[in-house]
Amino acid sequence: MSGPDRRSPGLHSLDLRTRFYAELGPVLDAHPDVDVVLAAIGTAPVAAATARHPGRVIDVGIREQAMVGVAGGLALTGRRPILHSYAPFLVERPYEQLKISLGHQDVGAILVSIGASYDASAEGRTHQAPADVGLVAALPGWTVHVPGHADEVTAILHAEAATGRRVYVRLSTQRNDRPRPVDGRIHLERDGAAGAPLVLAVGPMLDVVLDATRDLPVRVAHTSTPHPLDADGLRALAGPTPRLAVVEPYLEGTSAAAVAAALGDRPARVEHVGVPRDAELRRYGTPRDHAAAHGLDAAGVRGRVRTLLAA
Template sequence: MRSTFFQSFFRLVDEGHPLHLLTADLGFGVLTPYLDKYAGHITNVGVAESNMIGLAAGMAMRGFRPFCYSMVPFLVFRTLDQIRSDLCAPRLPVTLVGVGSGLSYGMEGMTHHAIEDIAITRALPNMTVLSPGDPLECEALLRQSLNLLNPCYLRLGSNNDIRVHIETAPVVLGKLGCVRENGEAAIITTGTLLPRCLKAVQALAEAGIPCRLYSAHTLKPFDEVGVVAVAATCKAIVSVEEHNVINGLGTAITEVLFQHHYAGRFIKLGIPDEYASQLGGRDWFRDHYRLDPDTIASTVRSLLG
């Protein structure tokens, strides 16, 4: 996803958009190939994330469209005060590009985990929150986000994210993205768990249970109408996210379902409200927290039961 992001970003620079990338000294390897050709569009501000947000605010005030790049915890948690006062309240079109969603950097330890960011960024007035499920969604959302006139948080995985969509992703910013459209049950996910959810859907299909799959790539504004439409035709819904079960995607869906008197069954899967005491790689963590295709599929089955 990181490579896709940079590829798409510099394509947009080539098209003449006034983009400027600020990085807090991260991107070695993925950003390095662009440093010479795009020197005028990249600034390494040093390991100084709070300053990076302020710089972006100042640049946006003069007409630039700055992108701030770092790992989620340093980009969003360390700088929250700057984000709310300097970007969100004045509605400046700055994009925060956070890499390492969820437990992408599992073995790096809790300082590098990002399981609270959806809750925090969704609660910020004027902020758009995007969480693409695969590289093609990332590319499409990035392009569409340039029409926004407000700050935006782009929540990315790491670098080995699997493609789900084949050639073009049917992505509309602000709308629930449909990946599989048949069945009386639905899985709604966000971010890079999409491939695992697709495996669950495939396993269910092989067992004769058609199941829908949606990518909630836009977490704010949240597509309430889209969720209501799913609820109207599905008797079971499972949400799957690599985020604290508190105030993430599942909570957003719960609010919509409850307010619309959903009569079906709903379960949210995610990361329990804890900082990990054991460490492992991303896939180990996903299995550890039972965000695996088997568990997702059996959860759907249990609701249909």
């Protein structure tokens, strides 16, 4: 967007959710086919965009299934809908509508969630969705972005607004200290000795991984687009006898099938690090408490990487 910067002052916040709300106005300005569909969330933060573009920000109320149905109808008429809610209300509750109203009709939309796995831990299990990426990835034709910095949110929104793809953008309160590429590829972040194990960090887990492995003999790579996984990039970095840890901020093993397919012709040892599949935390606490309980803080990740090194 050229000319004077008309964006909200909040745009420069490092908070991913704040950046998303602030960027909706510029996205609507730059992409006249984009509409925003909300389900009783974010109304106040996007009030300026609503006033500037009347009729293009639609709040359906607490009706998440209807939100996806409305988006499917808009897409069938050539519009480019952006949908927004907490992850369990955007993915789990209207899952059938994602399958039918978008997937079966073969139309696109951009889903932008907040809450991630346990960002809203104090709200209880209803607001937690560590299985969201796995569910979206099980449907054909979806791309999943997991940004780790507010600048990445801006880049992803504008790039995807110009496509017709089905896209899931997972926003988290956890973030990295600086932005990384959002080109769908796996990028080497920290090199090491030839043949050293590789730790692949997804989205906002990168800074945790860098801290956890700062004195360990491993290489560190990063991607903000875990699905579809950059198989060629992974193969190039993993080498002929891979030892690999994949650290994801959601359900452990979500990327296991894609990793196995990429490395299927090689004798690989892989540790999948994420929210454990057999451990639902039934206490509230803070997101930091949940990360520690699930082994997704620096100490927990370090322990899993040391297991890989010992193998």
